Amino acid sequence: MSLVTILLNIFLPPLAVFLKHGISTTLLISILLTMLVWLPGVIHAFIVNK
Template sequence: MKLLRYALGILVPPVGVFLTYGISSTLLINILLTVLGWIPGSIHAVWAISKFDEKVSQQEIG
């Protein structure tokens, strides 16, 4: 599932962010960035997905 979220985050950024965060402010920011350009939307999506995965990993350890 993690690989799918990253792939969608690169190809269709809002979908990858939606699968990770659901409907949230992060999704709205990503939609705005994607409208402004595919590259900014993709960068934000990969960053947001990696931060989410990092947060989940920290909760599993602690």
């Protein structure tokens, strides 16, 4: 995982997921989790971007 990916996972989780998976249900889940509370979105981004 590159430094850019790690930083995107922390600061813009949906963007990091979009760059890896494109428009998909994974992106929608990431957006939802990030909107509810930021931390679950970050955790989800790290999990799906392994």
